[in-house]
Amino acid sequence: MRGVSKHFGEIPAVDHLDLTVGNGEFVVLLGPTGAGKTTTLRLVAGLEKLDAGTISIGGHDMTTADPAVRDVSFVFQQYSLYPHLSVYENLAFPLRSPAHPHSKSEIRRRVTAIAEMLRITHKLDNRATQLSGGEMQRVAIGRAMVREPQIYLMDEPLSSLDAKLRADLRLELKRIQQDLGATLLYVTHDQIEAMTMANRIGVIDQGRLIQVGTPREIYQDPCNLYVASRLGQPAINVIPPGLIPRFAVPPGTASIGARTEHMHISRSVNGSGQGKVEWIEHLGDQNHLHVRIGDHQIITLVDPETPMSRGDDVDIALTGPLFFDAAGNRLRGTGDG
Amino acid sequence: MAHSVSAPGRWGRRLAAGAVVFYALITILPLLWIFMTGFKTPQDSISYPPKVLFEPSLEGYVNLFTTRSRQTPEYMASLPPPDTWYEELVRSRDMVIAGPSKFGERMMNSVIIGFGSTFLSVLLGTLAAYGFSRFKVPLEDDLMFFILSTRMMPPIAVAIPIFLMYRTLGLSDTHLGMIILYTGVNVSLAVWLLKGFIDEIPREYEEAAMIDGYTRFQAFVKVVLPQAATGIAATAIFCLIFAWNEYAFALLLTSGTAQTAPPFIPTIIGEGGLDWPAVAAGATIFLIPIVVFTILLRKHLLRGITFGAVRK
Numbered sequence: 040m041r042g043v044s045k046h047f048g049e050i051p052a053v054d055h056l057d058l059t060v061g062n063g064e065f066v067v068l069l070g071p072t073g074a075g076k077t078t079t080l081r082l083v084a085g086l087e088k089l090d091a092g093t094i095s096i097g098g099h100d101m102t103t104a105d106p107a108v109r110d111v112s113f114v115f116q117q118y119s120l121y122p123h124l125s126v127y128e129n130l131a132f133p134l135r136s137p138a139h140p141h142s143k144s145e146i147r148r149r150v151t152a153i154a155e156m157l158r159i160t161h162k163l164d165n166r167a168t169q170l171s172g173g174e175m176q177r178v179a180i181g182r183a184m185v186r187e188p189q190i191y192l193m194d195e196p197l198s199s200l201d202a203k204l205r206a207d208l209r210l211e212l213k214r215i216q217q218d219l220g221a222t223l224l225y226v227t228h229d230q231i232e233a234m235t236m237a238n239r240i241g242v243i244d245q246g247r248l249i250q251v252g253t254p255r256e257i258y259q260d261p262c263n264l265y266v267a268s269r270l271g272q273p274a275i276n277v278i279p280p281g282l283i284p285r286f287a288v289p290p291g292t293a294s295i296g297a298r299t300e301h302m303h304i305s306r307s308v309n310g311s312g313q314g315k316v317e318w319i320e321h322l323g324d325q326n327h328l329h330v331r332i333g334d335h336q337i338i339t340l341v342d343p344e345t346p347m348s349r350g351d352d353v354d355i356a357l358t359g360p361l362f363f364d365a366a367g368n369r370l371r372g373t374g375d376g
Numbered sequence: 377m378a379h380s381v382s383a384p385g386r387w388g389r390r391l392a393a394g395a396v397v398f399y400a401l402i403t404i405l406p407l408l409w410i411f412m413t414g415f416k417t418p419q420d421s422i423s424y425p426p427k428v429l430f431e432p433s434l435e436g437y438v439n440l441f442t443t444r445s446r447q448t449p450e451y452m453a454s455l456p457p458p459d460t461w462y463e464e465l466v467r468s469r470d471m472v473i474a475g476p477s478k479f480g481e482r483m484m485n486s487v488i489i490g491f492g493s494t495f496l497s498v499l500l501g502t503l504a505a506y507g508f509s510r511f512k513v514p515l516e517d518d519l520m521f522f523i524l525s526t527r528m529m530p531p532i533a534v535a536i537p538i539f540l541m542y543r544t545l546g547l548s549d550t551h552l553g554m555i556i557l558y559t560g561v562n563v564s565l566a567v568w569l570l571k572g573f574i575d576e577i578p579r580e581y582e583e584a585a586m587i588d589g590y591t592r593f594q595a596f597v598k599v600v601l602p603q604a605a606t607g608i609a610a611t612a613i614f615c616l617i618f619a620w621n622e623y624a625f626a627l628l629l630t631s632g633t634a635q636t637a638p639p640f641i642p643t644i645i646g647e648g649g650l651d652w653p654a655v656a657a658g659a660t661i662f663l664i665p666i667v668v669f670t671i672l673l674r675k676h677l678l679r680g681i682t683f684g685a686v687r688k
Contacts, residue, residue: 086583106586113587119580123602132598138589186588 052078054246055092060190065216065223067233069269070243076226077116079243080192083224084113097189107138112183114193119179120167126178127163130154133186153181156215173204180208184215193225197232209235230270234258242266264367267296273327275361276302276337283313283332283355289362289370296361299340303356304330306347316351330355407663413656421652436653438462440479440644440661444471479658482640486620487665488551489636493558494615498608500559501566502574506596508567509574510582520571523564531561532624542629549630557629558619565618566611573607574600609676613669620666637662 053075060066068076081087083094085106093102101109112133120129130150134141141149154160157177162170170178176196183191196212197205213236216223227233233240234254241251242265250262261267267275275296280288288295304314313332320327321343328341330353337355341347362370413421415432444466455472458464466473504523508516538557539548547553577600585595601608627639641658645651 084583084587086587105591106583107589107591109587111587113584115580115584117578117580119578119584121581121599121603123605132585133588136585136589137591137594182584182588 052246053082053089056243056246056248058241058248058251060222060224062222063220065213065225065236065238066241067237067239068224068226068241068243069228069230069233071228074243075246076228076243077194078246080113080194080224080226083109083190084111084192085109107136110189112186112188112191114179114183114191114196116195116198120170120175120182122166122168124167125163126154126159126165126167126170129167129178130163130181130185133182139186149185153185156184156218157181157211172200173208176200176208177211180212180215184219184221187219190222190224193223195227195229196225198227198229205229205232212236230272234270242269261361262369264294264296264363264369267361267363267369271298273299273338273340276339278332278335278337282335283357286357291364292362292370293365294363294367295357296363297337297357298360301357301360302337302339303358304328304339304341304353305356307352307354314353314355316347316349316353319347319349410656410659413652414660416653416656418651418653421656422650433465433653434462435465436651436655436657438465439651439654440657441477442466443474443477444469445474446471477644478635478640479637479644479661482635482637483661485551485630485634486636486638486662489554489558489634490616490620490665492551492555493562493619494612496555496559497562497566497615498570498612500563501570501611502601502604502608504563504567505570505574506600508571510579520568523567526561526564535625535628538625539628547629549632549634551634554626554630554634554636557625558615558622562615562618566615569611569614570604570607573604577603605676609673613673616666616669 056075056079058066068079070076078087082089083096085101085104089102093100095101096109096111120126121132124132127150130153131146133139134146134149150163151160154163157180159174159177159181162174162178167175167178176199180193180196183193197208200208209232215221216236225232225236237254239251240254240257242249242257244265250257250266252260257266258270261270264277268277275298277294277296280286280292280295282295314330314337316328317331317336318329320329324343326341326343326345328339328345328347330337330339332355347353364370412428412430414436415434416427416430417433417435420427420430420433421436442462447470449470452467452470452472455467458467463473507513508520513519542548542553542557545553547556581599581603582592582595585599586592590598621638622636623638626636630636630639637658641655641662644654644658
């Protein structure tokens with residue numbers, strides 16, 4: 040994808056986007072609602088015409104090609120199974136198309152194989168509408184998998200499922216992708232999906248691709264404040280320099296981003312700590328600690344065994360946090376930690 | 377369920393059932409009366425007070441399908457004994473069968489014109505509705521309003537211009553002319569009804585099919601049409617009922633070859649006195665095709681086949 044742009048009226052939905060998805064790679068586009076993720080997928084699939092740029096798939100220029108000849112498959116956010124067909128017919132539908140014809144026995148073989156892989160063999164004769172949400176989405180993924188296209192495009196396929204099912208299908212999808220060696224472009228606003236499944240993550244905002252890298256790079260080495268705030272649970276704490284006394288920052292620093300692992304919080308011995316524990320949220324395996332420093336509140340994870348309670352005075356020490364300038368861009372210097 | 381509707385109580389249900397039964401009785405009673413009159417003798421059919429219990433006779437049906445002539449008693453006596461039960465029935469009235477009536481042909485005209493115009497209306501309506509629903513049509517709202525505006529006056533208001541045009545074009549008293557006329561009236565209803573149904577079918581279905589290697593037209597046939605079946609069935613029933621029952625234009629524009637049953641049935645009355653049983657028999661037979669058609673399509677009218685597959 041090179042310099043791809045798409046406007047809806049005056050509003051740019053996708054703005055000069057460059058992205059290459061390698062063979063067998065699982066790339067996740069991560070961004071909030073309205074960032075242009077779905078539009079990007081629809082452009083690749085040929086469902087929208089692009090205003091500028093080129094799209095090639097498998098080395099062929101597909102910029103103006105019809106969806107049918109692009110040899111991609113698409114899993115929509117909503118189930119979009121054909122309600123008038125059985126599960127078997129739904130899975131066989133792509134194999135019967137004029138653009139990708141298959142013999143009857145080949146169709147049977149492939150549909151059976153996919154159904155086994157997705158563990159829905161016993162549901163093949165059901166109508167698509169008689170399935171549970173998780174089963175429907177498995178069939179939708181199966182309908183994409185039954186062909187072997189150049190690239191699978193998935194638009195938040197797990198977002199309409201409940202948390203437990205989402206976690207199961209996340210693992211299953213990653214397993215299937217690795218088994219097939221499939222190439223995937225996957226769109227989500229869920230950082231956990233992005234972190235757990237992707238080979239590479241592309242963080243997208245307002246139609247622009249802000250940073251592309253492995254999940255580790257994106258998390259540990261974000262290029263700006265926006266990327267840093269997309270990842271991490273709880274979200275990164277943004278504090279002004281000088282809030283923590285005696286902590287030198289690189290010149291030009293406008294804000295400091297501090298995650299749990301960048302902070303050491305201890306009960307102050309002499310009762311003269313910089314912060315005060317305002318609230319503790321018990322999550323079971325860990326606690327969220329809300330600490331107030333002056334006008335700022337920071338949230339961090341602590342061990343549930345930590346002997347701290349509401350109202351305690353605490354000292355905060357920073358180790359290797361991230362520095363950002365006034366525009367939110369990352370400053371690569373180091374503080375004195 | 378966004379809105380919780382409280383289940384009606386026992387009395388509420390009984391009241392509702394009572395209202396439905398009452399309404400059904402009121403609407404069915406005239407039909408029942410026509411059906412019964414068809415099996416009465418002419419005397420029974422006009423007796424006062426009306427007879428609810430009577431001895432059934434097929435005279436009305438025989439008269440409907442035949443033309444008869446009155447003969448002198450001498451001639452009647454000279455005839456050999458009747459071959460068939462209906463001949464016997466006719467002779468008991470001092471008449472002989474002169475030949476078949478035109479009722480069969482008129483029914484056939486009704487079938488050709490009614491179903492032909494329904495098929496065309498639904499075909500054109502579906503294509504137009506799909507176009508309006510899925511593509512950016514310039515002046516879409518104005519065009520839709522224009523299509524609707526053709527229904528804003530009773531069609532008969534333009535009867536005279538249409539009569540003159542049809543005479544000039546040679547469409548008077550032709551099957552084609554009547555099919556075109558009824559299609560023209562019905563197509564606006566079809567477009568509006570079907571657009572509503574097609575709007576409700578998510579685009580994702582066609583998009584998924586197009587990505588899977590189908591052209592837009594193939595996706596339309598394989599994915600949209602089956603899901604619009606409910607709407608198409610409902611629209612077809614409405615169109616057929618209009619074309620089937622239409623009386624005024626049929627009376628005005630047809631007289632022979634293409635005459636449909638509605639203007640023909642009343643003319644039966646003139647042939648040999650007030651033959652109400654024959655008229656009632658004609659009306660009964662006239663009702664059968666449309667009742668059968670509606671019952672055949674009834675299962676498609678049950679909504680719900682598309683429910684649940686796409687979460688909104």
